[in-house]
Amino acid sequence: MEIKIVDNIAETDIKADVLILPFTEDYKGAVYSKLDEQTGSLIKRVFETKEFTGKHAELTLIHTTTGRVVLVGLGKAADITSEKLRRAGGKVFFSKYLKAANVSSAALSTAVLRELGQLKGAKYAPAFYFVEGVLLSRYEFKRYKKPEKEQRADIKTLTVLGSGAFGNSDGSIKWLDTVVPASSFARDLVNTPSSDMTPAILAETAKSLAGKRVKVKVLDAEAAKKEGMWSYLSVAKGSEEPPKFIVIEYKGGKGAPVAIIGKSITFDSGGISLKPADGMEKMKYDMAGGAAALGIVKAVSALALPINLIAVLPTTENMPGGNATRPGDVVTAITGKTIEILNTDAEGRLVLADAIGYAIKHYKPAVIIDMATLTGACSIALGNEAIAMMGNNEALMDNLKKASAETYERVWQMPLYEEYKDYLKSDIADIKNIGGRTGGLVTAAYFLSEFVDDTPWVHLDIASTANADKDKPYICKGATGIGVRLIMSYLLNYD
Structure with a gap:
């Protein structure tokens, strides 16, 4: 229109x-x-x-x-x-x-x-x-x-x-012309059934964003093995669909880039730790973080923002099968840290760990923001009204709170107490991928914190907000595109 x-x-x-x-x-x-x-x-x-x-x-x-x-x-x-x-x-x-x-x-x-x-x-x-x-x-x-x-x-x-x-009409009209369509673009990707949104198709979609300032590369399984990303690859083992590790570079400024990491499980059955049948059709939404990352790249490129940005989408399906990872297996992440996998349905943190490690290894970003439909515990804690936010940098989280207030893509900060580390202690590996029934929302984030070192980092759990089960005032039932407007508001004020 x-x-x-x-x-x-x-x-x-x-x-x-x-x-x-x-x-x-x-x-x-x-x-x-x-x-x-x-x-x-x-x-x-x-x-x-x-x-x-x-x-x-x-x-x-x-x-x-x-x-x-x-x-x-x-x-x-x-x-x-x-x-x-x-x-x-x-x-x-x-x-x-x-x-x-x-x-x-x-x-x-x-x-x-x-x-x-x-x-x-x-x-x-x-x-x-x-x-x-x-x-x-x-x-x-x-x-x-x-x-x-x-x-x-x-x-x-x-x-x-x-x-x-419109007051400052130039800036506001540009937002309406670019950011709202970018949000709709992300919603289309998430709403598409997983049979038509495979890792390969998502990779081709990412490639379509390539341009003067945007470069896209896709690592296949062999390239991921050479990088030592066995945590990511462990999730892909049960599927016949080959994994695609998508990396997008946008160069519009100087200095270290902002890294956007988007969980991109195009279908999540839970693997060997199979999910209940009720509601499994919604697991096509498990790539909502990656879809939002692509929408952000699309908008940043269209606005030619004076920043450097990378987007990393660790893309795969999580399926059961003869080759699937089994509960009790131990894998090694790109950082060398070993992970005991107690539940294959806690796969999001496994792919994000290697995506975060890859971004730090190759780009040394100034800031890392990951977006993921990570835990069912997010819905238990916050209903369907807010994104759970955790991180290691208060200034970064404060800036995201400001962007949240502007866009009404609301965030709510949760704690990352040092004591949560004890929840993830493994008898046979450096860390285990689940911390038990209690504190599931925060222990998932604490797991990720083990891979960021000192890089300023924020984790956004969008599990409860990526999909609307009913029409809302200006968001219809289905994918919400959550994260696109929030991060774009943050990036417009990034310095």
């Missing part, structure tokens, strides 16, 4: 199939007085009859002689946040009013939004967040569905009234 920002066109003069009017509960009737005259005071009437009050995400449709007008509530002005604006924007575009067959263009009045001024803690103007919610809500995954007999609306243009509506 094309976003147009226009000036000197009033709500009474705009030509669009639908005009969207945001309102607060405090609305007094002055802003749209001329438009209301044109509608025969219909706006005034719906307020007087309490059919519309301006409560958050409340919608009302009125028909006028010039077309449809949708009223959307923002809530009380004092309570409005950037996230509430996203949700209001998503709600109106999710609604039946904008999915009618003959709606192909929409216009957004920003008069009330401009009256709000700069919201506390927000980087952009209020209209930006409303439109961001609009764009995020328009995502649909229809690859495997027959075309509908009656095609719903495909809104091609959203005209934003008021040239100053």
